[in-house]
Amino acid sequence: MGLGRLAFPARGQPAALRGTRICDVIEEALGSHRSGEGKFNVSGPDLNVAPRQAVSLTLAVNELATNALKYGALSSSEGGVDISWSTLANEISTFRFLWQERGGPRLVMPTRQGFGSRVIKEFMANDFGGTVRLVYEPDGVICELKSPLANLPA
Numbered sequence: 001m002g003l004g005r006l007a008f009p010a011r012g013q014p015a016a017l018r019g020t021r022i023c024d025v026i027e028e029a030l031g032s033h034r035s036g037e038g039k040f041n042v043s044g045p046d047l048n049v050a051p052r053q054a055v056s057l058t059l060a061v062n063e064l065a066t067n068a069l070k071y072g073a074l075s076s077s078e079g080g081v082d083i084s085w086s087t088l089a090n091e092i093s094t095f096r097f098l099w100q101e102r103g104g105p106r107l108v109m110p111t112r113q114g115f116g117s118r119v120i121k122e123f124m125a126n127d128f129g130g131t132v133r134l135v136y137e138p139d140g141v142i143c144e145l146k147s148p149l150a151n152l153p154a
Helices: 022-033 051-070 115-128
Strands: 040-043 080-088 094-102 131-137 140-148
Touching (some): 022 040, 115 131
Parallel strands (some): 040 080
Antiparallel strands (some): 080 094, 094 140
């Protein structure tokens, strides 16, 4: 996995130019996991993330995809993953990222938290200044990040 196509502008550039499009981050992170079978549905508005957020999102999506391939929805011919992000207008405008597996083998809650789970929960929560919820549903893993929209670059 590389970050070859992701462009991280130099420090001297204006803040608005220091972001990377979320869709580019997701596509790059999924690159080695795509089998050409339409296993991923990816959707969301054109939003940017800061360089540090792009790195943590890349690591999280790569970890989620690797686990889905080994144990979850991507290990089944019928399985797939829906990846979406959106903004919610509530008391505080919120950014929401959602990974949701479907059609995989029946999952059970892991007995211990590994390094990958900590990467997903802690890195994303810290870098986005939000909260991460990781749920092991029988149908597949759900990972949800919520963060104040103001924490994303313009």
